[in-house]
Amino acid sequence: MRVATQSLYRGIQQSIWRLSRELKKMEDKVSSGKNFNRPSDNPVAVVHSLGLRSKLARIEQYQKNMDTGQVWLDMNETVLNQVSKVAARAQDIALRLSSGNQTAEVRAMAVSEIDQLLDEAIALGNTQSNGKYIFGGYRTDVPPFARSVSGGVENVVYQGDGNDFQVQIGPDETMTAGKNGETVFMDSDLFAGLRDLKQAIADNDQTAIENQSAVLQEATDYFNAQVSDVGIRQSRLKIKEEIFSQFNLQLQNQVDDLENVDYSRAILELKEKQTAYEVALAAAAKISEVSLLNYL
Amino acid sequence: MQVISTILNIAQGALQANQMAMQTISHNIANVNTPGYTRQKAILDPQSTYTLDRLQFGLGVKVDSVVQFFDAFTTRTIHQNTSTLKEYETKASVLSYVESLWNEMGGSSLGQTLGEFWNAWQDVANNPGGVTERAALLEKSKILTQKFNSLSNELDGIERNMNANLQMGMEEFNRLTKEIASLNEKILAAESSQTTANDLRDQRNRLLEELSGWVDISYLEDSNGMVMVQTSKGMLLVNGAQNWDLSVEGNSIYRNGVPSDVSGELTGGKLGGWLDIRDEIIPQYAANLDELAGTLIQQVNTLHTAGYALSGGTGFFFFQNFLTPPAVPNAADFEGAAAYISLSSDVLGHPENIAAGGVSGEPGDNENALNIAALQTDGTLTIRKWVIEDRGRTLTSSLETGTLDDYYQSLIGEMGILAEEMNENQDFVQSLLTRLEEVRDSVSGVNLDEELAEMMKFQHAYEAASKIIAVVDEMLQSLMQLR
Numbered sequence: 001m002r003v004a005t006q007s008l009y010r011g012i013q014q015s016i017w018r019l020s021r022e023l024k025k026m027e028d029k030v031s032s033g034k035n036f037n038r039p040s041d042n043p044v045a046v047v048h049s050l051g052l053r054s055k056l057a058r059i060e061q062y063q064k065n066m067d068t069g070q071v072w073l074d075m076n077e078t079v080l081n082q083v084s085k086v087a088a089r090a091q092d093i094a095l096r097l098s099s100g101n102q103t104a105e106v107r108a109m110a111v112s113e114i115d116q117l118l119d120e121a122i123a124l125g126n127t128q129s130n131g132k133y134i135f136g137g138y139r140t141d142v143p144p145f146a147r148s149v150s151g152g153v154e155n156v157v158y159q160g161d162g163n164d165f166q167v168q169i170g171p172d173e174t175m176t177a178g179k180n181g182e183t184v185f186m187d188s189d190l191f192a193g194l195r196d197l198k199q200a201i202a203d204n205d206q207t208a209i210e211n212q213s214a215v216l217q218e219a220t221d222y223f224n225a226q227v228s229d230v231g232i233r234q235s236r237l238k239i240k241e242e243i244f245s246q247f248n249l250q251l252q253n254q255v256d257d258l259e260n261v262d263y264s265r266a267i268l269e270l271k272e273k274q275t276a277y278e279v280a281l282a283a284a285a286k287i288s289e290v291s292l293l294n295y296l
Numbered sequence: 297m298q299v300i301s302t303i304l305n306i307a308q309g310a311l312q313a314n315q316m317a318m319q320t321i322s323h324n325i326a327n328v329n330t331p332g333y334t335r336q337k338a339i340l341d342p343q344s345t346y347t348l349d350r351l352q353f354g355l356g357v358k359v360d361s362v363v364q365f366f367d368a369f370t371t372r373t374i375h376q377n378t379s380t381l382k383e384y385e386t387k388a389s390v391l392s393y394v395e396s397l398w399n400e401m402g403g404s405s406l407g408q409t410l411g412e413f414w415n416a417w418q419d420v421a422n423n424p425g426g427v428t429e430r431a432a433l434l435e436k437s438k439i440l441t442q443k444f445n446s447l448s449n450e451l452d453g454i455e456r457n458m459n460a461n462l463q464m465g466m467e468e469f470n471r472l473t474k475e476i477a478s479l480n481e482k483i484l485a486a487e488s489s490q491t492t493a494n495d496l497r498d499q500r501n502r503l504l505e506e507l508s509g510w511v512d513i514s515y516l517e518d519s520n521g522m523v524m525v526q527t528s529k530g531m532l533l534v535n536g537a538q539n540w541d542l543s544v545e546g547n548s549i550y551r552n553g554v555p556s557d558v559s560g561e562l563t564g565g566k567l568g569g570w571l572d573i574r575d576e577i578i579p580q581y582a583a584n585l586d587e588l589a590g591t592l593i594q595q596v597n598t599l600h601t602a603g604y605a606l607s608g609g610t611g612f613f614f615f616q617n618f619l620t621p622p623a624v625p626n627a628a629d630f631e632g633a634a635a636y637i638s639l640s641s642d643v644l645g646h647p648e649n650i651a652a653g654g655v656s657g658e659p660g661d662n663e664n665a666l667n668i669a670a671l672q673t674d675g676t677l678t679i680r681k682w683v684i685e686d687r688g689r690t691l692t693s694s695l696e697t698g699t700l701d702d703y704y705q706s707l708i709g710e711m712g713i714l715a716e717e718m719n720e721n722q723d724f725v726q727s728l729l730t731r732l733e734e735v736r737d738s739v740s741g742v743n744l745d746e747e748l749a750e751m752m753k754f755q756h757a758y759e760a761a762s763k764i765i766a767v768v769d770e771m772l773q774s775l776m777q778l779r
Contacts, residue, residue: 004335004741005328007734014730038395039712040719047709054411054701058672061415068422132425132660138653140425140660163655167422168666171673292745296752 012284019277026270033261049258056251059244062169066237066244069167072177073237075134076230079127080184084223086121087190087216090114094197094213098206110201118194122147122156125185136160137180144181145191156191158182169240175233179226188222189215300775304768306343306356310761313340313357314754320362321751324742332502334364334740336494364494367739374732375505379512379528379564381725386569387577388718390454394581395715397450398708406443407704413440414672420652421666425606425659430647434639441615441637444589448634451582458574463544465510465567472507473525473539476500480522481537487521497521507533512564531561547574560687575687577714582634583682583691584707589637590630591679592700593618595671603664604657606648613640614650630680672699679703 028037039046093110102110125135125145136144137160144160158181165178185191193215200208317338327333341360345352399405416436419429479500486493500523507513512528525534531551533540540552548557559575562568593615600614616638618626625633643649654663671677678695681703685692696703 001735002738002741002743002746003734004737005744006741007737010730010733010737014727038392038715039398039708040391040395040715041712043709043712043716046712047705050407050705050708051701054407054705057408057411057415061418064415065418065422130423132423136660138656138658138661140658161656161658163661163663165660166662166666168418168669172670174666292748296748 008287009284012280012287015280016277016284019273019280023270023273023277026266026273029261030263030266030270033263034259035261036259045258049255052251052255052258056248056255058171059248059251063241063244063248065167066169066241069169069175069177069237070234071129072134072165072167073230073234075127075129076178077227077234079124079134080223080227080230083121083124083185083190084220084227086117086124087188087193087220087223090117090194090197091213091216091220093201094209094216097201098209098213101204107201107204111198114194114198114201118147118156118191118198121185121190121194125181133160134165134178135181135184137163137182138165145185154195156195158186169237175236177233184226188219190219190223193219300768300771302353302355304765306354307761307764307768309343309356309358310764311758313338313359314758314761316359317754318751318758321747321754325744325747328742328744332498332505333742334366334494334498334501335742336362336364338362361492362494364492364497365739366497367736370732370736370739371501371505374729374736375508376512377725377729377732378505378508379568381722381729382509382565383512383569383572384718384722384725386566387573388715388722390458390573391577391711391715391718394451394454394578395711397447398711404443406440406447407701407708409436409440409443410700410704411672412436414669417665417669420650421662421669424652424662424665427647430650430652433650434643434647437614437639441639444585444634444637447585448582448589451578451585452635454578455574458570458578459544459547461570462549462567462574465570466542466544466549469507469510469567470539470541472503472510473533473541476503476507476523476525477534477537477539479503480534483521484537493521508565510565511562511567527561528563529561531558571687576684579688580682580684581707581711583631583684585634586625586630586632587680587682588634588700588703588707590625590633591677591703593625593633593637594627594630595674595677596668599664599668599671600651603651603667604653604655604661605651606653606657606659608657609649610651610657612642612649612651614643616640672701675699675702677703681706 029035036042036046093113097107097110122145126143127134132140133142133144134140136142139160142159144158145156146159148155148157160181162180162182164176164180164183166174167177169175193212197209197212197216200212317340320336320338324335339360339362340357343355343358345354347353413433413436416429416433420426420433423429479496483493483496483500486496504513504515504523504525507525513525513533514528515523515525517523522536523534524532524536526532542558543550543553545555548555549559549562550556551558559571562571596614597617601611603612604610605612616636617640619636620626621628624631625636650665651657652665653661654667655661675698677699678697679700680693681696682691682693684690696706
């Protein structure tokens with residue numbers, strides 16, 4: 001085939017263009033450290049990496065949610081332990097007083113102590129975290145428990161609602177981070193037990209004191225059960241957290257593998273392209289040297 | 297005497313013919329780098345003979361014609377591929393811009409802002425009474441809506457740019473068809489005296505190649521040497537000395553000022569590429585972006601209006617509610633939703649009106665915030681996906697089931713695949729074209745070494761003819777010395 005002079009130069013030009021484009025691409029890769037900088041560089045890998053990144057962002061949010069849940073559970077654990085102690089202490093007093101007739105002074109002292117324990121239990125029920133009452137159900141802005149006297153009968157009323165606070169700890173997975181005060185306190189009969197015990201001691205009613213002692217024993221057990229319920233949820237969170245942090249690490253690795261340039265290989269490839277480019281330039285110089293004119 | 301003067305005449309004719317051949321070589325060498333130049337050659341032919349004493353004698357040489365080494369088939373193939381190349385080039389460059397608009401691999405992409413929007417809802421769910429979390433949600437939502445708005449705006453901008461491109465391209469296009477028509481006329485005039493108008497033909501071929509870059513054409517040479525040019529779809533552009541101008545009127549293209557859209561007749565080349573981008577590629581992205589925005593408005597608002605604000609109030613919109621049909625976007629037709637999406641006046645500046653609550657709106661009520669945040673992973677959403685073909689005349693849609701994220705990622709994937717395809721096609725056609733040009737040049741191109749060798753050949757012939765004149769001179773002188 002005849003080769004036109006223009007073809008020679010055009011051939012060199014084309015290969016220099018192509019090589020410089022490839023060189024530029026490799027340089028972009030090495031300088032950005034990324035295998036792809038735009039979707040068209042590798043659409044399949046880009047979509048894959050978008051999926052991974054979005055999963056990663058979601059997991060980080062779940063981890064954040066679990067931190068919130070953790071704070072609630074820790075708070076619950078501390079408070080419920082305290083309340084259980086209050087109930088146990090009251091039961092102690094009841095046991096002590098049920099063992100025979102006591103002096104009026106001793107009874108008066110006990111009445112005062114039980115009254116304080118009742119205050120303490122109410123105060124614990126009204127615990128706040130970040131300005132929110134944690135046992136008020138969704139009504140976090142009103143103290144959930146208050147003393148009231150109606151028709152001459154002393155009482156503790158619940159002012160919260162019956163909803164539990166949930167946090168999302170996974171796709172389609174929520175966990176109760178805080179139970180409402182109705183379930184935690186009112187169902188335990190602690191307040192009524194303390195009130196009735198106080199009355200019984202004041203009345204020096206042995207049978208009633210013994211009855212209340214049993215009620216308070218139940219309340220103590222109830223709170224202990226609540227504490228272990230919180231414990232179960234805490235360990236659920238702990239397991240979940242471990243899974244997520246492992247998952248997070250894995251995803252991070254996958255994203256890195258997918259997106260990040262393998263430098264040793266990339267630099268080798270860059271060198272190859274540079275060499276090819278230099279060879280093309282050298283060929284261009286050589287070709288322009290060859291001409292019949294040199295021999296005329 | 298007669299014979300001697302014949303020898304002189306033959307030698308003189310040889311000088312002339314070799315000079316002419318040299319002139320052609322010189323023309324070739326001069327045009328070695330002229331694009332579209334076709335190598336020429338002087339064809340030498342013996343002069344007619346005469347008979348003397350029953351013997352036939354030759355009368356030397358003459359230049360019969362100057363011919364072109366023209367490869368019509370390859371040239372036509374090059375023209376066709378030029379259209380294809382320009383179309384791919386045009387699309388690839390616009391798609392590369394669209395890709396950078398989306399900026400998926402960088403920060404602050406739509407995908408990322410969407411993720412941050414959902415996370416802001418989770419933060420509100422973690423502390424539903426918190427003013428900071430609510431304000432942060434509004435801020436993130438504002439960024440998200442603005443991202444939708446600006447993407448939609450940029451896509452519109454590309455469509456407008458295409459119209460500006462068409463407007464400018466049309467001037468160039470009309471100039472080319474006009475010049476081809478006028479060259480037709482010149483070639484007719486020049487060739488009426490039996491010669492071939494080599495250089496005019498080269499010029500016309502170059503213009504045809506340029507025109508191919510604008511639109512896919514087919515052409516036919518008639519017996520007078522004039523070409524008739526039409527688009528590959530059959531619309532006449534040049535016939536003989538006449539050409540028909542195209543003009544851009546709004547979104548339409550008129551031929552010869554007749555108010556009827558002929559843009560469907562224009563395929564391939566830059567014009568075809570721009571029209572495809574304006575009427576197919578960009579509208580499809582815009583339509584699917586609208587579906588994404590519309591679904592987001594619909595899903596979030598449906599849940600939000602059912603929830604309770606801090607005040608206990610309900611029925612608040614989160615995003616600005618849809619319009620009443622037939623205005624769009626409405627609940628059944630999301631056209632324009634990406635440009636429309638914005639925070640409703642219910643919540644804008646009123647973080648307390650965010651309906652985080654699902655039962656009462658008490659400060660600890662986070663049920664609705666959880667519900668809305670769960671939309672992120674709701675794989676049961678059905679989102680309409682559009683395919684726009686045939687320059688916007690065929691619109692088909694199907695319902696895709698999946699999360700908003702899935703839908704968004706498939707949009708990015710499809711965009712990437714299209715851009716990659718255009719880049720690859722462009723490379724492929726470019727190398728094909730280079731190959732074809734080599735083939736054409738192997739016939740039509742000038743090779744300097746070859747010309748130099750030819751030059752030597754004619755130089756020696758010229759010297760030899762000069763020698764003959766010198767010899768004839770000597771012969772005449774010896775004749776003169778006879779007394």
